[in-house]
Amino acid sequence: MLACNPRMTRCLFIxxxxxxxxLLASTEWRTFTDQRDRKIxxxxxxxxxxxxxxxxxxxxxxxxxxxxVLSDADVEYLTxxxxxxxxxxxxxxDKSVQNPEDIAANRLYPRxxxxxxxxxxxxxxxxxxxxxxxxVHEAVKKLNIYRFLCGLSYDVEGDPTFSQNAxxxxxxxxxHGGLSHDIGHHTDRCNLASDGSMLNSVxxxxxxxxxxxxxxxxxxxxxxxxxxxxxxxxxxxxxYSAMWCMDGSGAxxxxxxxxxxxxxxxxxxxxxxxxxxxxxxxxxxxxxKITVEVFRITKRPESPLPMSGEIEGKPIAxxxxxxxxxxxxxxxxxxxxxxxxxxVRVKGxxxxxxxxxxxx
Numbered sequence: 001m002l003a004c005n006p007r008m009t010r011c012l013f014i015x016x017x018x019x020x021x022x023l024l025a026s027t028e029w030r031t032f033t034d035q036r037d038r039k040i041x042x043x044x045x046x047x048x049x050x051x052x053x054x055x056x057x058x059x060x061x062x063x064x065x066x067x068x069v070l071s072d073a074d075v076e077y078l079t080x081x082x083x084x085x086x087x088x089x090x091x092x093x094d095k096s097v098q099n100p101e102d103i104a105a106n107r108l109y110p111r112x113x114x115x116x117x118x119x120x121x122x123x124x125x126x127x128x129x130x131x132x133x134x135x136v137h138e139a140v141k142k143l144n145i146y147r148f149l150c151g152l153s154y155d156v157e158g159d160p161t162f163s164q165n166a167x168x169x170x171x172x173x174x175x176h177g178g179l180s181h182d183i184g185h186h187t188d189r190c191n192l193a194s195d196g197s198m199l200n201s202v203x204x205x206x207x208x209x210x211x212x213x214x215x216x217x218x219x220x221x222x223x224x225x226x227x228x229x230x231x232x233x234x235x236x237x238x239x240y241s242a243m244w245c246m247d248g249s250g251a252x253x254x255x256x257x258x259x260x261x262x263x264x265x266x267x268x269x270x271x272x273x274x275x276x277x278x279x280x281x282x283x284x285x286x287x288x289k290i291t292v293e294v295f296r297i298t299k300r301p302e303s304p305l306p307m308s309g310e311i312e313g314k315p316i317a318x319x320x321x322x323x324x325x326x327x328x329x330x331x332x333x334x335x336x337x338x339x340x341x342x343x344v345r346v347k348g349x350x351x352x353x354x355x356x357x358x359x360x
Contacts (some may be wrong), residue, residue: 098214160243162232170236207272221325226252285349
């Protein structure tokens, strides 16, 4: 059992942006159509969350165009562009591969299965630092494995002082006879678990089960906080343990969004419970504006799937959606997680993302 965690206009082509550094480019001209059936020929320079930067063929100018003024077909085209492969082709360095299990430039599968196996082994071999107990070190390594699988930095270090503080928090819970973040002794700065094993507690924080945790799933969010650089673990014997989780000393490297389970290949043994999460750098909109869809698909996608309409595969109902801590959304597919390929679509209120998870 875990404790609750503490805590531009409607015109078609507008906004001349001549000084923007291109993030993405297309080698082809395309005829774009707006909602009023007006047309113009342009090249794609870059694609944001809800707009595209286009180079107009008529005058060579660059203009930012919101998705909501374009036809559905144009929006689907823009959101299906593969940023990595297009950039590589323009640079004359096409790194595309035939087998998705190879080291892939395709952002849908950030790592091959072999890279995942190698990464887990590398983390597991991290040497024990001076001043840190082996039990704490094992818990830190396990945390870093989850962060690695979710596309986050996985060089979080165990801190002796943070671990002493976490031990104080665990012992305070022991004296109190239960988990609470309101009894002092650093309990308000820690994830808390009613399990004395620091190693076992990490997967419990990631699963974040229990009715009192279901909405926010704050333990998971703190474990997957991108700028975490240091962490501490402590135990009070067989029944209570704690994780000092509030740290931002690391360098966040996430450019767009991050998820649990992680994007691309994800080992089923690291999938706990049936709650999925997606996190953003900015606050998420109201839940009533958001739609989350999950599809089980039969083959690995080679490019992003459409953001609207039917997808070839079996839709899975989403039973529960909530706002997470750390600008996230938690959602629970109706069927238990099992081996297979899943496509997730999240849209509404300014959000428009799709990603694949292959549990294996």
